Amino acid sequence: MKEVVMTPKNTQNGWFDRAMRRLFNALDINPHVEGDGRLNVTSVLRIYWESLQKLSSVVVMIITLVAIASVIGIIVPLYYKDFFNVFAKGLTAEEAGRLLFGAISTVFALDLFSLVSRRTAMFKLIRLTQAVMTDLRARAFDHVIRHSHAYYTSVFVGALVQKLSRFQRSYDRLADSVVFHIVPTIVTLIGVVIVLLRESPLLALAMILWVVLLITINYYFARWMLKYNVYRAALDSVVTGKTADMFTNQAAIEAHGAYDIERARHLEFTKKQMHVAAFTWNSGHLYHGFQEGSIVLLRYVVFCVGIVLWMRGGFSLGMFMLLHAYVFAVTEKIWPIGQVIRDIYESFADAKEMTEATLRPHDILEIPNAHVFANVEGAIEFANVTFEYGGKRVIDNLSVSIAPGERVALIGPSGAGKSTFVKLVSRIFDPNEGTITLDGIDIREATIKSLKQAISTVPQEPTLFHRPIAANIKYGKQDATDEEMERAARLANCHAFISAHPLGYHALVGERGVKLSGGERQRVVLARAFLKNAPVLVLDEATSSLDSESERQVQEALMRLMKGRTTLIIAHRLSTIRQMDRILVLDQGKLVEDGTHDELLAKEGMYWKLWTVQQNGFIPDLEAANEEGVQDESDLFLA
Ligand SMILES: Nc1ncnc2c1ncn2[C@@H]1O[C@H](COP(=O)(O)OP(=O)(O)OP(=O)(O)O)[C@@H](O)[C@H]1O
Ligand SMILES: [Mg+2]
Secondary structure (H helix, E strand, C coil): CCCCEECCCCCCCCHHHHHHHHHCCCCCCCCCCCCCCCEEHHHHHHHHHHHHHHHHHHHHHHHHHHHHHHHHHHHHHHHHHHHHHHHCCCCCHHHHHHHHHHHHHHHHHHHHHHHHHHHHHHHHHHHHHHHHHHHHHHHHHHHHHCCCHHHHCCCCHHHHHHHHHHHHHHHHHHHHHHHHHHHHHHHHHHHHHHHHHHHCHHHHHHHHHHHHHHHHHHHHHHHHHHHHHHHHHHHHHHHHHHHHHHHHCHHHHHHCCCHHHHHHHHHHHHHHHHHHHHHHHHHHHHHHHHHHHHHHHHHHHHHHHHHHHHHCCCCCHHHHHHHHHHHHHHHHHHCCHHHHHHHHHHHHHHHHHHHHHHHCCCCCCCCCCCECCCCCCCCEEEEEEEEEECCEEEEEEEEEEECCCCEEEEECCCCCCHHHHHHHHCCCCCCCEEEEEECCEEHHHECHHHHHHHEEEECCCCCECCCEHHHHHHHHCCCCCHHHHHHHHHHCCCHHHHHHCCCHHHCECCCECCCCCHHHHHHHHHHHHHHHCCCEEEEECCCCCCCHHHHHHHHHHHHHHHCCCEEEEECCCHHHHCCCCEEEEEECCEEEEEECHHHHHHHCCHHHHHHHHHHHCCCCCHHHHHHCCCCCHHHHHHC
16 A cells, blocks of 8 residues: 655745744744654554454444435435425415425425434444544554563653643544544535535536635645644653653652752743643634635625526525525535544554554564573673664674582673673663573573563662552463462561551552662562562572561572572672672673672682771772872772
């Protein structure tokens, strides 16, 4: 199918733009949207159609019923015409009465039929809309939730929620426009022209000219407005995203008493949003004024023509009634058409962002007939792996091989790439170069699900669902029994604090788990990992927020859990690290040291330095720091 792309008509610096913006005091508006503001109508419609086609018979039925009601709207005035012409015929009261009753009864029957058709269409439409909106949202959600972590770190999550709702609503608006306006308007226009051609070709011609002119102008106007509508929708998402970000960072705002700064920032973008909205509203109203004028003119011209025809004879009273009814019907349909076209354009503009998110291919892909990991032994190998975050190299040509059941500690300075390294193992990111294998199989050639099932991860910054604690722990194993869950909770040393809560395991944890302390949250996620019981264990600073006593207890449980499992552990406490079979030291994405605790100490390298510092209980090695050009102690904290 050929792609239909709506491209905003003029450039924003066309004479019309300048005139309009000057008129409405909006010269500062610069409708810039990411990309070129182009809107692929075909892709939006295709997504809608994929949901609609499941109910295509209902679609056909609704359109037919609405068309029938509109056709009746054309036929009824013909009976009224006959009705009024009866009076001019000079019949006896009885003869006239019979004809009049005949005409009005037919009108009554037709009106009833029209009413039933229209209402049936409405009920069907509600069912259809409900089904399609649910399906659209479900499909969009299903695709977008599968986007990678990289995607989620580059979008405003708050705005995403808004885009999803807007996407769903835009379908509703579009469907309403088609059913309530487009179909009745087309049927009415064709019907009126057909009847008028028979009754008075001159009037039919006037009507056709007027309609064509008005629709053409409407189309160009709406197309001109498109870029402002797309801009407005994009601005809307940005505002939502920024506002959500402020609410998310409420604690920082409070801590710094930065209410005034944030209020000003919020006001600034709200004002901008309103300014753009006002411009589009103003332009719309100006256009409406023009359209209103043309309708007044049409009415005047058509009746003037009618009078002339009547003066020449051959134009009846009934014809005036017919004309009145048709002019009314046509103007009634055309009147909102500008709004309807703008609604349609706006719906597309609203759907644009979510459509792009829905059509955007996933970063982490699964090949067809992928391998399914089962009975994983846990041999992990990195072969010449390089990974970059948007051009910034974080893992640099790294090769390492980890034996099944080996317990490996990853250490190195902050930003060395430790978290990134472990994220690569579970395919949160794919490397730019090189391969990573699990049990000798390239992890890109296995199913994503089986890979994730093979790995238990405790991330560095865990978040929880705003669901009961029980549900959060059972996230590691959805079908776990309460006993299994409690056992895991005990191992992770969180049973005590959960039981102390009045609601116990049913307590809600707040959005992202904010109602728990850092250490509590960490233990809940640890319990999840215990419950998951996967052959590969990845712990990224999993106990960093615990007090020494809790940590000691959890550590014991962890050591037991690690037995027989390949473990990658990122930790700061050297007492934990030295218990591991092997230590990998990472620096700037490179593997700089690799060996056991004793081997690395003997080397007197980076590990040895860290060890000595922690042993001696002080951090800054001032002498070394001075050599590197650090001016004074405070610089160490800035570094
Ligand atoms: N999502 C991201 N987008 C862009 N850059 C990132 C992203 N995540 C991490 N980085 C960058 O990659 C580098 C390595 O980050 P990583 O989280 O792997 O470090 P780390 O060794 O775990 O450090 P820490 O000990 O502080 O946790 C850092 O310089 C960081 O700024
Ligand atoms: Mg990290």
